[in-house]
Amino acid sequence: MRYTRFYLYGFGLVCANSMAAMFLSLYLKSQTVGESGIGGLLSVYHLVMPVVIFIFGLLSDRVSCRRLVMLGSFISIIFCATMPHLRSIPLMAMEVALDGIGLTLSLISVSVLFLKVAPESGRGAPISIFVAAQNVGYAIGCATASLLIRQFSFPISIIFHAALPIHILNFIVASGLPDAPVSTFPIIKYFQDMNKFPVFCLALITFSLGMHWGTEKFSLVRIMTTQMKSSGIEMALFFIVIGATMAVFTRLAGHLMDKRRGFAAYLVFGMMLSGGMHFLTNWTRTFMPFLIVRTIHTCGDGFVTFAVPMLVSLAFASERLGGNYGFNRTINSIGAALGSALSGFLAARYNLGTPFLATGIFAMATAAAIWLTRRHLPAN
Numbered sequence: 001m002r003y004t005r006f007y008l009y010g011f012g013l014v015c016a017n018s019m020a021a022m023f024l025s026l027y028l029k030s031q032t033v034g035e036s037g038i039g040g041l042l043s044v045y046h047l048v049m050p051v052v053i054f055i056f057g058l059l060s061d062r063v064s065c066r067r068l069v070m071l072g073s074f075i076s077i078i079f080c081a082t083m084p085h086l087r088s089i090p091l092m093a094m095e096v097a098l099d100g101i102g103l104t105l106s107l108i109s110v111s112v113l114f115l116k117v118a119p120e121s122g123r124g125a126p127i128s129i130f131v132a133a134q135n136v137g138y139a140i141g142c143a144t145a146s147l148l149i150r151q152f153s154f155p156i157s158i159i160f161h162a163a164l165p166i167h168i169l170n171f172i173v174a175s176g177l178p179d180a181p182v183s184t185f186p187i188i189k190y191f192q193d194m195n196k197f198p199v200f201c202l203a204l205i206t207f208s209l210g211m212h213w214g215t216e217k218f219s220l221v222r223i224m225t226t227q228m229k230s231s232g233i234e235m236a237l238f239f240i241v242i243g244a245t246m247a248v249f250t251r252l253a254g255h256l257m258d259k260r261r262g263f264a265a266y267l268v269f270g271m272m273l274s275g276g277m278h279f280l281t282n283w284t285r286t287f288m289p290f291l292i293v294r295t296i297h298t299c300g301d302g303f304v305t306f307a308v309p310m311l312v313s314l315a316f317a318s319e320r321l322g323g324n325y326g327f328n329r330t331i332n333s334i335g336a337a338l339g340s341a342l343s344g345f346l347a348a349r350y351n352l353g354t355p356f357l358a359t360g361i362f363a364m365a366t367a368a369a370i371w372l373t374r375r376h377l378p379a380n
Helices: 004-021 024-030 035-062 065-085 089-119 125-150 158-175 188-194 195-227 232-259 264-285 287-315 317-351 356-372
Strands: none
Touching: 004 065, 004 089, 004 125, 024 195, 024 356, 035 089, 035 158, 035 195, 035 317, 065 089, 065 158, 065 264, 089 125, 089 158, 089 287, 125 158, 125 232, 125 287, 158 232, 195 232, 195 264, 195 287, 232 264, 232 287, 264 287, 264 356, 287 317, 287 356, 317 356
16 A cells, blocks of 8 residues: 555546546636637646646656645645636636646656656556546546536536645645655756657657647537537546546556566557547547547557556656656647647637547557657667
8 A cells, every 4th residue: 555645646636637627618618718719728728837847847856746746736726716716818827827837746746756666666557556546536527527517507617616625635645645865966867868769759659648638628528518418417427437448448558568568569559549539539429429439549548648657667767757757748738738729720610529630640640650660669
């Protein structure tokens, strides 16, 4: 049970963030913000991350990771307490940027801290459970918000009120996390680490993931509420199935990694499956086909979301995981910002499903590129 607090924190962080982030576009729509404006505000959420992620990554190597995790949770508490009271778009943009900073600081610091304390051998199992706990948090957070808004007809601002106590509990959990030794070394070491081909592969994977996450945050909930007219029960069922599927396949990926059974092949298979189903989402018009396509998509996501922290832990020295993981997440956030902005552009001109088509094609192209360069990936 050495990592229980990490699992609890990862679960709580993603659970609370899923309530707010996945339903944020719906909340903004209720505040009469237009399609392009929603895309722009969500881009602010992601664009602020590249500005701060690498810095936070560097800090997590050089100062107390635990204190950074607690600071991130505190910022998220401020966001949830104040966002429902704002009405002007500039203030909303500032608040969304604040939330991006809080989430980034929490996620980077707790992930780096976990990777630093995880064992060198057999790390696939604890990493996969850590990621799976976040997937379960995603499912429960989204399902809870779906029921509150669609089934029980609470105002959409309930997403912030429901997430607030979870962030408070997370702050308490974070205070009991172990800490990692502080490292000091020349900054040039980071750039030497990045001058490796595996870093390019990682960047390509995380950029592609960011593109598709940006699309999901813009379109997923709104397709279900506005096009399919899904009930709260249907939406809750959807997110529970999705979260459980991703948790199972993340754990399976960890098992396969520890058994050394063709990791690169499973990674590329997961990316192809994820991208292909993302592409097909554009043509789903009713709930059941949508659920089937997105569940198969999530099977692929389980492999890919596990692969990123695993590859980071394999490719870089443990004392420099923070800066290198921060760089990787910076690329991910740039992709997510572009995905959100592109989604707003395409949705305004076509429909809410079109962004899935575009980012699905990009994901499959990325998978093909990774397969062609698989010999450069670090061995487990």
